Amino acid sequence: MKITTSLLPTLILTTICSSVLAEPPRPPLGKKWILNETFSDEFNGTELDKSKWFDYHPSWAGREPGIFMPSQISVQDGLMRIKGEKLKQDKVITSADIVTQEGTERTYSIAGGAVISKTETAYFGYYESRFKAAKTTMSTTFWLATRNWDFPGPKPCNDRYGLELDIQESIGRGGDFNGKVFAKGMHANGHFWYADCDGKMQDLRSPKVTFKSDNLASDSFNTYGGWWHNESSASFYYNNSAPKFMRFYSEVKDKPFDQPMGVNLVSETYPFPWVELPNDQELADPAKNVAYYDWVRAYLLVDAKHEQTDKNISRSNPLIYTESITINPTSVALIDNKNIEFLMEYKTNQARLLQIELRNAQGQVIAKSDITVQPGYAFLPYQLASRTKLSEHEQYSIYTSIKPLTSNKNSDVLFSQWVNLANFNTINDLETKLNNLTNIELTDDHSLIIPMEQGVFHYSIFNQGKKLNLTQQMQGITYNNSLDVKGLAKGSYFLQLDGEWVAKFEKTTLAK
Incomplete structure (x- = not known):
């Protein structure tokens, strides 16, 4: 595929249609989103996939008085569920967290749950989950974090740091407490956990990102997405809305978010009295005490011009996209008298055959290209060579189609579209x-x-x-x-x- 740049014309930037249930934002030109299998799960089985997830947190018992317990995790009817319940008897354990030492005594009276990725290799990319919060003050959350808080800092004094990127933190109802704002909309935070030379751990936060909504997070399912761009920034998406951006706290390290993290789906108790504790009645009500996760998906951004075989590419092929090829007619440029160039998007859920045909005013096919692609969402420039001379004054059309790899029959077309061209863009x-x-x-x-x-x-x-x-x-x-x-x-x-x-x-x- 030859790519030229001198005549790339105007492309009308499009926004993602709100009717689409969920998909990543459009990739930058020349890039493609592929599903990262390691951190993706449709929860379509009858139990949690233990090859991917812990049903507990491997280094944290939970914030008092809520303890993470495997018994609260279940999978059925295409949903992963985390149930909050009152413990029949308080549980007293000794444990540590990032600010306290091992041996600290903790008393727990509420059962929550944590589904934690077994690997901590989540790095730059797009992460999203669709879920409905429990109708209590237990949290329903989706976040990335390091489980190591001892990465060496920039000073010669054994300073250290850890990372946390909260894509969504929510509760299911309001009340007379300051944290009631978490009951509606989307709330994203970036935490740079840092212990200076004195050894005291500090929570150095990025400016928070919020999306407002009139609806409770427990009223319906919502999609929450976070694009971790690089060591310095991220953007967030609420139900496929326009993004809001975050710059990470960088006064300690110039590029702070430089470590891979794990993925976490967690229901816990929030600090009291900032958020009031769930009451016994709602914890005993099965219509209120369950958080429902429809799916979690992660995407890698790769070069669109070179199809890649990667161990992380999904083999489950979930139906993420409405499969399509999009060519904006104003983007078609005449390179010379036999070649045109245009900008193209395609979305496929499986390996597919893309067919592109250029036809003249009489309907004759004068250029054709067959492209085999792997699953994903790509945005790239493409060039098509004609068998006959082209004129900027004649009328042409482009026909695009998507077919299964195993068949070339017209009856097997999965998607097709005509694009009529009023004229080509030219050097003038x-x-x-x-x-x-x-x-x-x-x-x-x-x-x-x-x-x-x-x-x-x-x-x-x-x-x-x-x-x-x-x-x-x-x-x-x-x-x-x-x-x-x-x-x-x-x-x-x-x-x-x-x-x-x-x-x-x-x-x-x-x-x-």
Whole structure:
């Protein structure tokens, strides 16, 4: 597959349709989401998959007075359930946590539950879960954390740290207590647990991210997602809404979230009196005391141009996507008299055959491409070669279809779509577009601040030679709408985000 960049045209950025039950956000251009089997589970069996999950927390008994007990975990009817109950008799144990020593006496009177990943290799990627909170003040949560809190800090004094990324923390009802806000919406936090030279553990938090809702978290199932971008940032998604972003606390370490973590689905008691303890009546009511998890899914971001065989790619093939191929007609560009290029998205739940045909005004197929793809969600540029000369003044159409790998019959088409092309984008169109781009002034420290709503984009920066000969100078993924362009030479430059030309800028001085 040949990829060119000089004529990538405008792509109208789309938002994920709210009618879609759940899927990851659109990947940056050239990237693809694949399901990470290690941390994904549809809970379709009759018991918890012990090859993936502990039914207890391996290093934490639970926050008093709620103790994690395997007896509270069950799987049936496609749901993983965590039940909160009053213990018949208080349980007294000695244990440690991140701020207390081994041997600390603890008294427990309430049973909760924790489903914890057996591995701690969850790293950059997208993590989401669909669940309904219990109708009590027991928590229903989804988070990532290290179980090691002794990673060496930056100082020569045996300082140490651990990490926690809370995608959703919720309770199922309100009341007369400060923590009642957790009963509605989405609440995400980033914790940098740090013990300085004095050995005292501190909770150094990122600015929290919240989504408001009028509904209780226990009223219905909701989908909560977190995209862990890199060591410095994450974004969060509530029922596939537009993202909100988080910058991790970085006053101790410049890039703090630099360790892999485990995945946790937990129902516990929250600190009293910030959240009142669940009462005996609701803990005894089976209509109220159960948290329901529909599924948990994790995704890896990989190169879309190279299909990969990875041990973590899902073999269960859950039906995540409405399978489709999407080509925006305004993105089709005429490269030369026999080649066109466009931006394409595809979503498949299994290995599939994608077929793309270019047809002329008489309906004749003049270009065709068959592509075998693995499951996932990809966004990439693609080029198609015609057998005959193409003209910018004629009418064409693109036909796309998805078929099973095992059959090429027209009756086996799983998805098909026609895209009518009024005209191709050409070199003249590109020149006009570039001339009309908004000009951005660089900051004093040679940073480029992108003046648009914050998002996750693949960026490319080109400079202009003679006769609109564009040469790519920088590319990558931006999460915070800021690009460091200190390394660029003096000259005129153009910025592209996910294939869309968005701005131009001049660099008149060199960084010192």
